Amino acid sequence: MATRADVAKLAEVSASTVSYALNGKRSIKAETRERVLDAVEKLNYSPHIAAGVLAGGKPKSVALIFPSYGGNFSSLHLDYVQGVIDGAKSRNYHVIVWPQEEVSTQEIVQFKKSGLIAGVILMEIMENDKRVKAFAKEKIPFVMIGRTNSSKTLKYVDRDFEKVAEIAAEHLVSLGHKKIAVLTQKRMVESTVISVDERFTQAVKKYTEKFGLAADFLVGDNSIASGGSFFVELFKRPKKVSAVIGLTDLATLGFVNAARAAGISIPSEISVLGLNTQLGQIDLISPALTSVYVPAKEMGNSAVNILIDELNEESVHITQQLLAGHLVVAKSTGQAPK
Numbered sequence: 001m002a003t004r005a006d007v008a009k010l011a012e013v014s015a016s017t018v019s020y021a022l023n024g025k026r027s028i029k030a031e032t033r034e035r036v037l038d039a040v041e042k043l044n045y046s047p048h049i050a051a052g053v054l055a056g057g058k059p060k061s062v063a064l065i066f067p068s069y070g071g072n073f074s075s076l077h078l079d080y081v082q083g084v085i086d087g088a089k090s091r092n093y094h095v096i097v098w099p100q101e102e103v104s105t106q107e108i109v110q111f112k113k114s115g116l117i118a119g120v121i122l123m124e125i126m127e128n129d130k131r132v133k134a135f136a137k138e139k140i141p142f143v144m145i146g147r148t149n150s151s152k153t154l155k156y157v158d159r160d161f162e163k164v165a166e167i168a169a170e171h172l173v174s175l176g177h178k179k180i181a182v183l184t185q186k187r188m189v190e191s192t193v194i195s196v197d198e199r200f201t202q203a204v205k206k207y208t209e210k211f212g213l214a215a216d217f218l219v220g221d222n223s224i225a226s227g228g229s230f231f232v233e234l235f236k237r238p239k240k241v242s243a244v245i246g247l248t249d250l251a252t253l254g255f256v257n258a259a260r261a262a263g264i265s266i267p268s269e270i271s272v273l274g275l276n277t278q279l280g281q282i283d284l285i286s287p288a289l290t291s292v293y294v295p296a297k298e299m300g301n302s303a304v305n306i307l308i309d310e311l312n313e314e315s316v317h318i319t320q321q322l323l324a325g326h327l328v329v330a331k332s333t334g335q336a337p338k
Contacts, residue, residue: 002043011039059118061094062307063108065131066123074222076249076278076296080145083300084121091308093118105134112140119307121145121300125156126192143307145299146195151320155310157303159196160322161203164275164292167327168204168245169211171290172273176336177243179214183230183255184247185222200247200275216241220251227254231262242336243271252277256285256332267334279328288330295325 008015013032020028021036039045064084066077081097088095096117111117118141122131125146132154135142144156172180184201187194201217208215218233220226230251234241246252252274259266266272266287277291302321 002045004045006043007036007039007045010043011035058311059115060092061096061117062088062119062121062304062311063096063098063111063117064121064123065098065108067099074250075281076276076294079278079294079296080123080300083297083302084304085300086297087301087304088308091305093304093308095121095304105131108135109138109140112138118311119143121303121307125195126189127195127198128192129195141307141310143303143310145303147199148195155306155319157299157306157321157323159200159294159299160324161199162206163322163324165200165203165207166210167292167324168273168275169207169213171327171329171333172213172243172245172271173211175243175271175333177213177271178336179216179239179241180208180243180245181216181218181230181234181241182208182245182247183218183220183227183251185251186219187221204245204247204275215245222248222250224250224254224257227251227256228258231255231258235262235264241270243273243333246272246274247276249274249276249278249281252289253285256287256289260286266332269337271333271336273333279325282328282330285332287332290328290330290333292327293325295323299323 004015004018008018011018013036017028017032018036021033064081066081085095108117108120120135120140120142122142122144123146125132125144125148127149129148132142132144132148142155144151144154145158147156147158148154182204184197186197186201205215205217218230220230227250234244244255246255252272256266256272259270264270272289274289274291277289277293278296279293282289282291282293302323306319
């Protein structure tokens with residue numbers, strides 16, 4: 001295993017210069033930094049995080065707390081994680097991922113006090129989130145991907161649900177749709193709603209009403225099976241809807257699969273619009289799914305950069321950010337059938 005001394009020898013610099021190049025604590029020449037980074041890559045050198053902290057350096061790791069709360073992980077969730085990791089790496093920080101459903105806030109507090117982490121990224125925010133209160137009380141730097149009910153003074157990156165809902169409603173109205181269904185979910189943790197579920201649902205209710213769309217909201221979990229159940233429920237009804245808006249990625253895919261299996265033509269008989277789809281997955285669904293895609297990697301990247309700016313005591317101009325994503329019109333939406 002390569003050591004810092006090995007890197008210094010190959011780059012023809014001192015061991016302390018290697019440290020400065022990697023932790024950014026002192027300014028060094030760009031040419032010198034490039035030599036060090038080239039030597040690091042050639043030797044596959046990995047600095048020992050804890051050793052740096054014990055030597056008096058600042059912790060260069062952040063925790064990403066990413067519980068599922070009984071839901072299903074999808075590749076979309078991993079986009080958020082990847083965005084955080086990429087952003088941290090570009091700033092010479094490491095990420096420790098906690099994917100467990102139950103994470104003790106006291107455990108995170110101890111990691112912070114021991115110097116193993118510098119701050120926290122929180123995901124799956126609840127409307128009344130105990131973790132937020134605990135970290136604020138312990139003065140642990142944190143940034144949320146999502147929002148609580150009271151986030152005026154907190155740092156966060158979140159989806160602009162109202163803008164997404166407006167784009168979706170406007171698109172369906174322009175195609176002549178009047179009666180639609182909305183596939184959504186409502187997850188509860190200790191009698192508290194997961195914020196994203198309620199915010200998204202309320203935003204879509206607001207804008208379907210504003211654009212004169214009669215919307216029927218179907219609540220289930222975010223799974224392929226649940227999407228199939230949504231399809232069966234809708235097509236048992238005498239009054240058919242002409243379009244479906246999916247607020248959950250896996251359930252929307254399940255709905256499309258069930259419709260195709262039943263011989264229902266999309267979009268001739270029913271249009272489907274996804275609001276929680278990855279940009280790279282739009283063309284992987286058949287037919288290609290019209291979507292207001294989720295800028296998940298960008299959101300994760302922004303969140304970790306806001307946190308690191310705070311940790312480095314840099315001037316922070318943006319501490320709260322809303323990102324919507326853009327409408328990509330594909331083959332799953334069309335004119336409402338007469």
